[in-house]
Amino acid sequence: MTAALEVSGLAKSYGGTVALDGVDLVVEAGTVHCVLGENGAGKSTLCHAVAGSLTPDAGTLRLYGQPYAPRRPADALAAGVAMVHQHFSLVSTLTVGENLRLLRLPGLAARIARVRETYGLELEPDAVVGQLPVGVRQRVEIVKALLRDPRLLVLDEPTGVLGPAETDALLETCRRIADAGHAVVLVTHKLGEAVRAGDAATVLRGGRVAGDGTTKDLSARRLVPLMIGRAAGDLDATLAGAVGLEDPEAVGPDAPGPDGLDDPGVLGLDDPAAVGLDDPAVVGPDPVVPGEVVPAAGPVRADDARTPQGAALRLREVTVRRADGAYALEDATLDVAFGEIVGVAGVEGNGQSELTAVLGGSLTPERGRVELDGRELTRALPAARTRAGLGVVPEDRHHEGCVPALSVAENLHLGRLREFRRFGVFLDRAALGRATEAALAEHDVRASGPFAPMASLSGGNQQKVVLARELALDPLKCLVAAQPTRGLDIGAVAAVHARIRAAAGRGAGVLVVSAELDELLTLCDRVVVAYRGRLLGPVDPRAADARERIGALMVGVEGERGAASGVGVGAGA
C-alpha cells in the first residue's frame, strides 16, 4: 500500500497547553482513517496541522511520499488536501451559489455537476446559507471541499450535525473517495461509524497516540475501553446509542488488543463517577412495555422520581414562513410541563431550527404565542428570556451560543456579569475567576484557566461551557437544548444526560431537539416529531414500537392523522 499521509513526531503547544505530543500516524491511500478520542484530545489540532491552518512546533509530514509542510491552507489545497472544519466557514448572508463562487474555481458548474453525480450530494444554489439548517450547511461545506477533487480529505467531526440518512450518505461518500484511490481522515465520536466506515483508526489521548490499528483488528469492542475506560460488554443502551453501537455484543471479537488497548485506565476514565457514569438514572435502560398505550399527558420515565405539572413552556399555533412563502413552522403547538423532558425528533429541515430560533428569540413568528410559566415571551429579547428563566442552547452554538473572542468566564456568565461588579462598577475578577473555576470543574471543561479565550477551547469543551451557562440559570424554568450532546465524547454525553435529568428533577421543563433518536428515546418522557413545520405525536418512548412510530411520523406516513387530531399538545394542555 502507498501511504497517502505520514505524520511523524508531530507536536504543538499553546502556551502551557500541550495539544499534540509526538503523534505518529500513517494513512494509507485508498482508505478511510478514523481519528478518535475524548474532547480536547488533539484531534482538531492534528487536522489543522495537516490542512495547513496551523504550523506545528515539531514533526514532519509526507504526502504521497513527498515532503509536505503546508504553511497556510492555500498550500494544502494546492497539494490536494481539503478540510471540512468543525465550525462552519460559509458566509451566512450569502447564498449557497455565492459561497461556492467565492472559491474562484475554474469550471465551477461542471465541478458541481460532477460532485452531484459522483456522490449524489444535492444543493439549493439560491438558498441563503444563514437560513439553512446546520445539517444542510454541513453538506455545503462537504461539497465545497469535494469541488477541489482532493486526494486527501480531512473531515473534522462532520457527522455530529447530520441525521442518520445524511450520515450514511456521507460515509458512503468517504468510501467512494477511498475507492477512487484517495484517502480520508475522519474525526468522529461515534465508534459505530468508525467501525462501519473506517479501514483504520487512531485513538488520541492527551495529544498522544493511545492506540491504533485496522478497524478489522481493533473492532468497536476493543476501541470502547480506549474511549470510555471500560469494556464494550458493560456498555448500556444509553452509551451504546451515544457512540452509535446499538448492539455492543455484535461488534467484534473480544480479543486482547495492542498498544495497551485493554487497559481500561488508559483514557483515565476508569472512574465512572468522574464522568457521571455512576448515576443509576443514566446507566439503567428503561424497561420496554410492549403494547403500551400512549398516554395523552406525559408520565415521567420509570427511572425518575419526577412529577410533571403545570406548563413551564407553552407554544400555541406558532407559525413561521420562509422567504419563499413556504411554512417553516405551521401552527406548532406544544406544552412542556415543569419537571418533564420532551423531545423533538425529525429529519433535519422540518422546522426544528426555526423552533429553537423562535424560542431563543432570534426569530419572531408570523403568528402564534410562546409562554413561559404563563408569561408571554413571543417577542421578548433574548436577555429578557434569560431573566425570565428560559435557558436556550442554540443549534449553532459556535456562532450563536458563545462569543469566541471573550474569555470562558465571560461566556459562562454572559448577561450575568453584573453579579460580579462591586459598587455596580468594578468587576471583581477574583470572584468571577473562582465561580468560573468551580463551574469548569463541575462540568469537566478542559481549559487552561478561567480567563482563557473561548476560542482556545476544543469544540466539545465550548459546548460544555454553553450548556453549563444555561443550566446555571436561576431560576431555570425551562431549558431548550438543541443537539445538546453534539460533538461531546461519550463520557461527556452521559454526564450531560445526567444533568438534564437533574434539571428536570429540580422542576425545570426541558425541551430537547436532537437528531439522535437514541438520545431522545433514552432521555425523554414524550417525543414529538417535527414534520413539515408541524409537531406530530406525541410518542411514548417506552412503547415497544416507539422507534417505528417515530420513524413513520418522520417520513409523514402517519403525519396527516397526527396533525389533524392536534395531538402535538401534551401534558398540561
Ligand SMILES: Nc1ncnc2c1ncn2[C@@H]1O[C@H](COP(=O)(O)OP(=O)(O)OP(=O)(O)O)[C@@H](O)[C@H]1O
Ligand atoms: N488556539 C488555541 N489556543 C490555546 N489552546 C488551544 C487552541 N486550540 C486548541 N487548544 C487546546 O489544545 C487541546 C486540543 O484541542 P483540540 O481542539 O485539538 O481537541 P479535540 O480532540 O479536537 O476536541 P473536541 O472533540 O472537543 O473537538 C485542548 O486542550 C485545547 O484547549
